[in-house]
Amino acid sequence: MEKKLAEYKCDTNEATCLKLVRFPEDVEDDGTTFHPEYSHQLFGDDEVAFGYKGLQIQLFYTAGNLSTLFKVKYSSKVTDTFDCVEADDVEGKIREIIPAGFTSNTDDFISLLEKEANFKPFGTMLHSYTVHNEEAEQLTYQIHKADISCPGFQEYHERLQTFLMWFIETASFLDIDDDRWDFFLVFEKYNKDGETLYATVGYMTVYNYYVYPDKTRPRVSQMLILPPFQGEGHGAQLLEAVHRFYCSLPKVQDITAEDPSENYVKLRDYVLTKLCQNLPSFDADKLHLGFSADMIREAQEKLKINKKHARRVYEILRLRATDMSDEEKARAYRLEVKKRLFGPYRKNQRELAKMRKCLRPEELVSHMGQLDTQTQHEELEKSYQLALEDYRRVIERLASQA
Ligand SMILES: CC(C)(COP(=O)(O)OP(=O)(O)OC[C@H]1O[C@@H](n2cnc3c(N)ncnc32)[C@H](O)[C@@H]1OP(=O)(O)O)[C@@H](O)C(=O)NCCC(=O)NCCS
Numbered sequence: 325m326e327k328k329l330a331e332y333k334c335d336t337n338e339a340t341c342l343k344l345v346r347f348p349e350d351v352e353d354d355g356t357t358f359h360p361e362y363s364h365q366l367f368g369d370d371e372v373a374f375g376y377k378g379l380q381i382q383l384f385y386t387a388g389n390l391s392t393l394f395k396v397k398y399s400s401k402v403t404d405t406f407d408c409v410e411a412d413d414v415e416g417k418i419r420e421i422i423p424a425g426f427t428s429n430t431d432d433f434i435s436l437l438e439k440e441a442n443f444k445p446f447g448t449m450l451h452s453y454t455v456h457n458e459e460a461e462q463l464t465y466q467i468h469k470a471d472i473s474c475p476g477f478q479e480y481h482e483r484l485q486t487f488l489m490w491f492i493e494t495a496s497f498l499d500i501d502d503d504r505w506d507f508f509l510v511f512e513k514y515n516k517d518g519e520t521l522y523a524t525v526g527y528m529t530v531y532n533y534y535v536y537p538d539k540t541r542p543r544v545s546q547m548l549i550l551p552p553f554q555g556e557g558h559g560a561q562l563l564e565a566v567h568r569f570y571c572s573l574p575k576v577q578d579i580t581a582e583d584p585s586e587n588y589v590k591l592r593d594y595v596l597t598k599l600c601q602n603l604p605s606f607d608a609d610k611l612h613l614g615f616s617a618d619m620i621r622e623a624q625e626k627l628k629i630n631k632k633h634a635r636r637v638y639e640i641l642r643l644r645a646t647d648m649s650d651e652e653k654a655r656a657y658r659l660e661v662k663k664r665l666f667g668p669y670r671k672n673q674r675e676l677a678k679m680r681k682c683l684r685p686e687e688l689v690s691h692m693g694q695l696d697t698q699t700q701h702e703e704l705e706k707s708y709q710l711a712l713e714d715y716r717r718v719i720e721r722l723a724s725q726a
Pocket residue numbers: 491492545546547548549550553554555556557558559560561584585587588590591717718721
């Protein structure tokens with residue numbers, strides 16, 4: 325019986341089929357399907373749905389307006405009567421995250437594609453850029469700034485944010501009924517039967533925090549480039565456009581991010597280094613003199629970059645300007661980075677020392693101190709190597725864009 329029931333378990337990342345549809349033929353084309361990276365928020369940590377064989381959850385969206393087709397298909401399902409077990413309510417779980425107004429009829433969905441010609445990007449255009457794809461076509465993209473006052477935007481955003489659940493591990497939906505939210509959207513212009521249409525590529529949400537007495541601190545909340553468009557430079561274009569937009573506003577103190585992911589930090593390192601590399605205080609001859617007050621001031625005043633981020637930029641640019649085959653220079657560089665990395669370890673050590681005072685001797689492992697120092701040394705070296713790896717990646721990317 326157990327073996328039989330095991331056949332009715334499905335991996336929900338595989339079973340969920342997402343699609344951004346431009347042309348009717350995309351609906352049947354498996355090549356345009358993509359799958360979630362995460363489905364644990366809906367289906368639990370195992371990312372498994374029970375009760376179905378051959379489960380397929382179709383969530384297809386029209387490319388621009390994101391009108392939605394939602395269907396659940398399977399080849400067989402357990403039944404209360406014969407198997408005495410109940411199947412998971414897959415449909416109910418998906419309905420919790422997708423807004424009303426979707427269709428479950430493929431023909432209706434295909435007819436919605438005709439309305440895509442009426443879909444126009446929301447808000448005002450901040451930036452436009454072109455990219456050459458593999459077929460040597462020139463594609464044009466636009467970055468727009470929108471807010472909740474844009475007609476139809478609230479409903480569109482509800483459809484757009486459903487993607488967060490599948491691609492951000494700790495995603496949560498926004499209640500955007502607050503005019504402190506800014507939205508930045510990326511669209512691709514494409515041609516269909518001689519008409520120009522717009523496809524949704526990705527977006528970023530930013531909350532404008534108030535800073536006493538008269539400043540704001542925009543904080544990036546979520547950023548998503550839809551998977552078919554990832555790794556093509558759109559994330560960098562979007563982040564740079566957002567930075568440039570806020571730099572132009574005198575009331576902005578600096579730009580921060582909420583709980584940034586590793587990927588986001590990588591992207592930010594690249595974008596901020598690209599922006600800072602031409603500032604006089606970051607000139608190659610000044611980098612070897614250390615992280616200076618001038619760097620902090622210039623990055624903050626001209627680019628609204630805070631001290632912590634400016635420090636990373638300095639380390640990246642200094643690495644680029646350092647001949648690492650020269651032992652002395654490499655050592656000076658290593659010490660400089662480790663000095664910063666050591667900050668949290670020193671704090672740890674202070675806390676440990678305090679703890680020792682409170683504990684009875686028998687509670688202390690005799691060689692705990694020694695072990696900690698060694699572990700900390702190893703951790704520090706590991707952090708340094710990881711930072712170097714990330715920094716080298718940024719330097720390579722800057723060189724490839726030069
Ligand atoms: C993180 C994220 C926003 C990055 O967006 P993106 O559009 O893929 O970013 P980019 O294309 O600018 O850069 C990504 C990589 O593609 C590479 N790349 C960019 N253009 C390229 C091109 N034309 N050819 C080859 N590689 C390219 C970049 O060098 C970079 O590689 P690296 O990370 O090894 O340095 C996106 O992957 C995403 O939405 N992920 C899921 C959600 C998430 O993690 N959000 C962030 C936290 S909320």
